[in-house]
Amino acid sequence: MKSLLLLALGLARTVVLGARIEAERIVVSVRPYKREQRRCPVCGRACDFYDMANRGAPRLWRAMDLARSACYLVLMPI
Known part of the structure; x- marks a missing residue:
């Protein structure tokens, strides 16, 4: 079922929990692959978090x- 959701929703580089x-x-719970966090x-390079206000909240x-x-x-949340 998880792979079907990945295909249907177009969730690339994502893990369906x-x-x-x-x-x-x-309601589908997801998280990014560890290497994609x-x-x-835009550029795909590793960078600092810019949105820290809601860190830890879904x-x-x-x-x-x-x-x-x-x-x-x-x-x-991670």
């Missing part, structure tokens, strides 16, 4: 809907 269905939405999204994004259900990605 789990998925659950809540009411009428799908602290990478600049972040939530709306992803592409799956089977008529809203899908959310939760980035788990």
